[in-house]
Amino acid sequence: MQLIDGNAIAESVLAQVAAEVATIRGRKPAVAFVRVGEDPASISYVAKKQKTAAQVGMDSRLELFPESTTQAELLAKIAQLNADPNVDGILVQSPLPKHMDETKVFNNVHPDKDVDGFNTVNVGRLVQEDPGGFVACTPAGIVELIRRSGTETDGRHVVVVGRSLIVGKPVGLLLLQKGLPGNATVTFCHSRTRNLAAVAREADILIAAIGRPRFITADMVKEGATVIDVGINRIPDATKKSGYRIVGDVDFDAVAPRTARITPVPGGVGPMTVAMLMNNTLKAWKKKHA
Amino acid sequence: MQLIDGNAIAESVLAQVAAEVATIRGRKPAVAFVRVGEDPASISYVAKKQKTAAQVGMDSRLELFPESTTQAELLAKIAQLNADPNVDGILVQSPLPKHMDETKVFNNVHPDKDVDGFNTVNVGRLVQEDPGGFVACTPAGIVELIRRSGTETDGRHVVVVGRSLIVGKPVGLLLLQKGLPGNATVTFCHSRTRNLAAVAREADILIAAIGRPRFITADMVKEGATVIDVGINRIPDATKKSGYRIVGDVDFDAVAPRTARITPVPGGVGPMTVAMLMNNTLKAWKKKHA
DSSP, X not given: OEEOOHHHHHHHHXXXXXXXHHTOOSSOOEEEEEEESOOHHHHHHHHHHHHHHHHTTOEEEEEEEOTTOOHHHHHHHHHHHHHOTTOOEEEEOSOOOTTSOHHHHHXXXXXXXXXXXXXXXXXXXXXXXXXXXXXXXXXXXXXXXXXXXXXOOTTOEEEEEOOOTTTHHHXXXXXXXXXXXXXXXXXXXXXXXXXXXXXXHTOSEEEEOSOOTTOBOGGGSOTTOEEEEOOOEEEEOTTSTTSEEEEOSBOHXXXXXXOSEEOOSSSSSHHHHHHHHHHHHHHHHHHHHO | XXXXXXXXXXXXXXXXXXXXXXXXXXXXXXXXXEEESOOHHHHHHHHHHHHHHHHTTOEEEEEEEOTTOXXXXXXXXXXXXXXXXXXXXXXXXXXXXXXXXXXXXXXXXOXXXXXXXXXXHHHHXXXXXXXXXXXXXXXXXXXXXXXXXXXXXXXXXXXXXXXXXXXXXXXXXXXXXXXXXXXXEEEEEOTTOTTHHHXXXXXXXXXXXXXXXXXXXXXXXXXXXXXXXXXXXXXXXXXXXXXXXXXXXXXXXXXXXGOSEEOOSSSSSHHHHHHHXXXXXXXXXXXXXX
16 A cells, blocks of 8 residues: 655645746746635634745735625736736635625636636536636646656546535546546545445545544445545544644545555645645746747 | 337427417516528537427527638637627537637637526536526436436436536436435446446446447446436448448347446437537526526
8 A cells, every 4th residue: 555645746746846937037826815714724824824935936916805705806806916917827715605606706706817726617618628717726736746656547446426616527527538647537426425435446546535433344445445635624632722723524544555545634625625626826827928 | 118209209399498488478588599501410400409499489580600600700609699788699609710719619608598508607607506507418318317216316326427527427416416316426438447337336326427339338327227328439331321320328129128328329418419508598598687
């Protein structure tokens, strides 16, 4: 069993991005973060993304709004960032306050600056296999983990557990695409699936994105499979100062010995998300300078 | 074994559309067809669609262009139809001449008049499960066949053979959606799939959309499955005046006895496509009058 080291792979993606950014003369790629309210997780995510942007030599800025901001005010800022020639990528940090329509807000980010890949146009481009689109960072990161760990996809059976818009569907659609890494047979299963264990056991590559702690047990995994664990679940742990710890969607200790390769949680998919955001921002800069 | 009668189901869809159109006072739903060149199949398809529009009480018009038309001229006409308040739906008949970029042309049809469902925005809406989008007519028709033949999808395993943008991917995505008819476990397989027969045998509902005559043989079908045959393939037949006949992607004679339900070719999926186009046009009219 080989542990797929998400931290190391993310660092190598970031090193490639940094090397390419270093060759750019003049204005560097720039990403604008928009945060509404003071959600502690959002504060932490955006800070991490800004720090990583600086690490790879990109510019970033942060547009802060109070929780009480109206959707119209937020959309006005997005329109301004869309029009700003010095901004390549725009990321509106989720979750937004309940009085806003998140889909509508994301769809107001211009598709060519939509480094988060949530605009309906970019979702459509993914289905249409248009390489000019932006793919959401978590699914794009999963594909990089698969590729850089030497996992073959051609003709292999990928089973995605979970049909969410932000992970399950896009990652399956990516691996279904013509060309590599892709050309996989792809099965989507979910909470309504009958005999999920039998379906999951068919997987050469099993992607767990269902959001339930240690849901994938050893009997659901074929000997020699590659397992990608997208889950980030908090479970109570009295031995921790915080009172909890993070576990994935996979029962790691029982499953890992059966696998050819597996991602840990934390340190697997997680670090890839920020790395792919930087990759998308560089791509947005390139699209503008093509 | 029950034969799924696509002609009868299409007629019942059309009767419902006609009944609803009959209640509309004032301007009736209207669809504009755009045809470029004199491809015999295109002439025949558009004529059939216009006749069906008349049958359900809708207005239609035909915009004809010579093969030599420039893409700019075509796009100018589409812009005019987009702006025309008396046009609800626009259908640009495929194939376009080789000097045109079909994807670009389709993307110039306004998403809210895109009754063909080929605009990238409508493809994205399908993934995002936005009921306000337009779904391409063939996959939408397949789902109606499944629904109206009483075939259950909840938790059932759908295997789609073929990953095309116009049939395979959208029909699988529709049946994966939350709610009914949907909630299926969905597998996409294709020419690169290893051991396709074994994968196909898992299907409770097998959808053949691979474009190869009689590709699906009896050993690929589970006893009691429902089989939907999307194929329209010409094979030589000396007994026919035309010199050919149409067969599906399924080896019907060998497969049918094993199935619970199966669509014939012709008379299965084919008739549904035009019926769903009328349904989409009515939906476009309703969106405007909501």
